[in-house]
Amino acid sequence: MKLTHFSLLVAFVLQGVYAVPNLPSNDLKPRRTSSILINPAAQPALPSAQQAASSSASVGLNLTNIQGDILIGMKKNKELFFFFSIVDPTSFKSQLGADILPLITSTTELLAVSTQPNTLVNIAFSQRGLTALGITDNLGDSLFTAGQLNDASSLGDTTSNWVSEFAGTSIDGVLLLASDTVDNINNTLSQLQSTLNGSISEVYSIQGQARPGNEQGHEHFGFMDGISNPAIDGFSTPLPGQAVVAPGIILVGEQGDGTTRPSWAIDGSFLAFRQLEQRVPEFNKFLIDNALSEPNLTVDQNTELLGARMMGRWKSGAPVDLTPLVDDPVLAADPQRNNNFNYTHPDFNLATDQSHCPFSAHIRKTNPRADIGGSFSEHIIRAGIPYGPEVTDAEAASNVSSTDPTLERGLAFVAYQANIGNGFAFLQQFWANNINFHTSSVGQDPIIGVATPDGPRSVGGLDPLDSTRDITLNQDFVISRGGEYFFSPSLSAIQNTFSA
Numbered sequence: 001m002k003l004t005h006f007s008l009l010v011a012f013v014l015q016g017v018y019a020v021p022n023l024p025s026n027d028l029k030p031r032r033t034s035s036i037l038i039n040p041a042a043q044p045a046l047p048s049a050q051q052a053a054s055s056s057a058s059v060g061l062n063l064t065n066i067q068g069d070i071l072i073g074m075k076k077n078k079e080l081f082f083f084f085s086i087v088d089p090t091s092f093k094s095q096l097g098a099d100i101l102p103l104i105t106s107t108t109e110l111l112a113v114s115t116q117p118n119t120l121v122n123i124a125f126s127q128r129g130l131t132a133l134g135i136t137d138n139l140g141d142s143l144f145t146a147g148q149l150n151d152a153s154s155l156g157d158t159t160s161n162w163v164s165e166f167a168g169t170s171i172d173g174v175l176l177l178a179s180d181t182v183d184n185i186n187n188t189l190s191q192l193q194s195t196l197n198g199s200i201s202e203v204y205s206i207q208g209q210a211r212p213g214n215e216q217g218h219e220h221f222g223f224m225d226g227i228s229n230p231a232i233d234g235f236s237t238p239l240p241g242q243a244v245v246a247p248g249i250i251l252v253g254e255q256g257d258g259t260t261r262p263s264w265a266i267d268g269s270f271l272a273f274r275q276l277e278q279r280v281p282e283f284n285k286f287l288i289d290n291a292l293s294e295p296n297l298t299v300d301q302n303t304e305l306l307g308a309r310m311m312g313r314w315k316s317g318a319p320v321d322l323t324p325l326v327d328d329p330v331l332a333a334d335p336q337r338n339n340n341f342n343y344t345h346p347d348f349n350l351a352t353d354q355s356h357c358p359f360s361a362h363i364r365k366t367n368p369r370a371d372i373g374g375s376f377s378e379h380i381i382r383a384g385i386p387y388g389p390e391v392t393d394a395e396a397a398s399n400v401s402s403t404d405p406t407l408e409r410g411l412a413f414v415a416y417q418a419n420i421g422n423g424f425a426f427l428q429q430f431w432a433n434n435i436n437f438h439t440s441s442v443g444q445d446p447i448i449g450v451a452t453p454d455g456p457r458s459v460g461g462l463d464p465l466d467s468t469r470d471i472t473l474n475q476d477f478v479i480s481r482g483g484e485y486f487f488s489p490s491l492s493a494i495q496n497t498f499s500a
């Protein structure tokens with residue numbers, strides 16, 4: 001059935017979902033019949049527009065004012081990150097309000113296929129970009145203000161690995177364009193570029209895409225991703241075991257954000273972007289060379305087990321805390337169960353027992369659940385997407401990643417939070433890279449941790465038969481290629497503060 005503009009308008013009114021009245025809106029554009037998002041069974045479903053409208057009303061959240069990428073997690077199918085510098089601030093400001101704002105996708109628009117745009121368009125600015133636009137208010141986040149390059153050594157990055165454009169600090173902002181096809185994205189980009197008519201110029205771009213076939217939703221090492229994001233009070237109904245956070249942990253100026261902000265910043269969020277290269281052939285070789293030796297498991301199963309204990313989940317997404325020795329794909333695909341764990345078990349010493357999940361496992365390092373009492377504010381919404389091609393036969397045969405830059409693969413990592421120092425940067429610096437978290441000398445996170453100075457590093461707890469045995473990683477399998485910190489403003493801030 002072809003939806004007319006009028007029937008769409010009626011549908012909006014019936015759902016109680018109406019754009020902020022004084023904002024231009026693209027609600028009346030032609031709509032789609034298939035989603036721009038992926039929805040693997042293991043990932044939590046988005047709330048319906050109706051559910052979200054009623055729960056957001058209960059806490060006074062305005063989902064039509066919040067850019068769409070912030071709360072939807074890792075559900076993008078194809079996504080282009082277009083990093084730009086502002087060449088002509090005066091023209092850009094007037095185009096932003098008049099021509100770009102109507103294309104910016106709100107959260108509400110994404111919640112029903114019929115209201116999704118052809119291509120999601122979101123925009124975020126670095127501190128340098130705010131300055132270029134003459135916005136002098138202090139947003140109250142010192143890491144954002146200083147930029148990510150200044151944070152590189154605290155994050156454990158080797159800046160010689162950074163792509164020059166991130167190290168060059170000429171990035172004023174990023175356009176995020178997401179859809180189900182690259183053609184849609186390219187058409188929207190052409191439309192934006194002709195509208196902007198030279199007021200911005202491209203500095204760098206990364207094309208991300210969900211992996212093909214059965215790997216959809218899995219990151220390049222092969223593990224299902226996007227299973228565990230916190231539920232935002234007022235947006236979604238928590239699933240069993242899911243952390244619930246006040247909206248102000250992710251959205252600036254909302255309840256739970258303890259920092260003083262300019263009033264226009266409300267409903268924005270800080271976007272921490274990282275280009276994280278993944279050395280997949282080397283990771284696979286490491287698992288084979290260090291396969292565990294659980295009795296009753298085959299060599300292949302012991303190989304898989306080591307990877308699962310490094311991540312804290314099997315490749316299917318099933319948590320090792322619930323199924324420690326064998327994968328359970330049915331559990332993995334069940335959102336009612338796949339987050340329902342907190343590392344405690346009856347007759348189990350939480351402080352010493354790593355038989356189910358190592359203390360160093362990636363998901364335990366980055367969300368320690370009951371290890372630190374269960375209720376804490378160091379949460380992020382992860383909204384990244386894999387980039388780069390699949391491993392080639394030649395790479396798989398040699399166990400070495402190609403040096404051809406067009407074959408680089410990894411995760412275009414995106415984290416949203418209201419406070420970068422309490423969110424992404426905290427998780428990376430104080431948990432993942434800290435050999436003494438959560439237990440003395442447990443080692444860094446085997447997936448994303450980095451030793452300073454660079455070099456081989458020992459990780460504890462990976463062997464269930466002897467948790468005191470350290471396993472040495474001679475190299476890191478995730479290499480930071482740099483990134484930037486951005487602020488993703490609300491639609492009303494784009495209209496009233498960012499536009500001329």
Ligand code: HEM
Pocket residue numbers: 219220221223224225226227228229274276277278311313362363364366367380382410411413424425427428432447448478
């Ligand atoms: C290439 C780099 C990375 C890979 C391959 C990776 C992979 C994964 C996978 C497979 C999961 C389990 C699925 C899920 O629970 O959603 C996960 C969870 C998670 N990751 Fe990462 N990740 C990477 C980088 C990062 C970084 C840089 C951070 C933050 C500093 C981070 C924070 C988290 C958090 C908070 C969770 C959820 C843990 C939980 O709630 O149980 N990840 N990651």
